[in-house]
Amino acid sequence: MKxxxxxxxxxxxxxxxxxxxxxxxWSKEITEQVLTLPEWKNANMxxxxxxxxxxxxxKYLIEKAWELNKRVAVPKCHPKTKTMTFRxxxxxxxxxxxxxGLQEPVEEQTSAVIHNEIDxxxxxxxxxxxxxxxxxxxxxxxxxxxxxxxxxxxSLAFPVQVVDEIPVEPFxxxxxxxxxxxxxxxxxx
Numbered sequence: 001m002k003x004x005x006x007x008x009x010x011x012x013x014x015x016x017x018x019x020x021x022x023x024x025x026w027s028k029e030i031t032e033q034v035l036t037l038p039e040w041k042n043a044n045m046x047x048x049x050x051x052x053x054x055x056x057x058x059k060y061l062i063e064k065a066w067e068l069n070k071r072v073a074v075p076k077c078h079p080k081t082k083t084m085t086f087r088x089x090x091x092x093x094x095x096x097x098x099x100x101g102l103q104e105p106v107e108e109q110t111s112a113v114i115h116n117e118i119d120x121x122x123x124x125x126x127x128x129x130x131x132x133x134x135x136x137x138x139x140x141x142x143x144x145x146x147x148x149x150x151x152x153x154x155s156l157a158f159p160v161q162v163v164d165e166i167p168v169e170p171f172x173x174x175x176x177x178x179x180x181x182x183x184x185x186x187x188x189x
Contacts, residue, residue, distance in 0.1 A: 004167055007135055011126045014160055015054040023158065027057035029181035030156050034061060037177070037184065039152040043119035045071040047086050050095060050103040055124060056156035059092070066090070073113040076104045077141055084141045086113040115145075120152045123175050127163045128155055132174025132187030135166045146173040154179060 002010070015023075034040050046065055051058040065072050073086035079099070087110035089095065094110050095103040123142055125134030134155055136142055146153070153175040159182055178185040 001165060001167055004135060004138070007163075007166070008126055008138065011135070011161065012054070015158070018054075018158070018160070023054065024057065026158050026181040027060060030056050030158075030179055031060040031064065033179045033181065033184060034154070034156070035064060037154070037179070039120050039154060039177070043070060043152070045073060045088075045113065045118050045120075047073045047075070047113075047118040047121040049122065049124045050074055051124075052101070056158065058122065058156070061122070061156075062092075073118055074103075074105050075141070075145075076107065077102070077139070082140055083144055086118060087111060088113050115149050116151070118149070118151055120154065121146075121149060123153050123155045125155055125157070125161075127161050127166055128157050128175075128178050129163055129166045130178070130185050130187060132176065132178065133166050133168050133172055134175065143171055143173065147171070152176060156180075 048058050048062060062072050071088055073088050075084040075086050077084045087105035089105050089110055094106050096106050098104050123134065125136050127135040154177045155175045157178050157180050159180050162178065162180060174187055176187060178187060
């Protein structure tokens with residue numbers, strides 16, 4: 001099996017080879033799939049990362065959440081401890097660009113959200129297998145957070161991101177569902 005580093009590099013190249021219009025269309029279709037999930041309908045507060053350039057566009061879901069009067073919390077990473085906390089945003093203007101071009105909440109304009117306030121957590125990743133395991137970006141932030149999180153977990157993925165096998169470590173925690181533009185995968189997570 002390939003190493004995690006090799007798999008990350010390959011998937012990034014694969015995603016970059018798909019034109020932006022296609023990725024955007026898939027993001028809209030994935031958003032429509034999520035809106036049908038009972039976990040979405042029942043959630044009062046969602047936890048979601050602000051997507052990067054070659055990820056499922058999370059802004060569509062965030063806008064839908066606000067339209068439906070759901071609360072939205074986004075992660076703030078703490079590189080020294082490799083941990084993250086979530087902060088509630090009510091506007092995209094409460095975000096700032098930090099290291100690696102990531103958008104995170106401005107602490108002075110947002111309030112902290114504790115683990116059990118988030119009903120539905122959208123867990124990002126580069127690759128996913130149908131058992132719910134994912135290959136993240138390598139920082140381990142979500143692995144640490146998921147160890148304490150008790151709510152529902154869903155990952156959003158383009159079809160090419162669903163792969164046959166990912167190297168699994170003992171600390172890896174699978175997500176409960178993976179949503180692509182074509183299907184909702186119920187995992188063993």
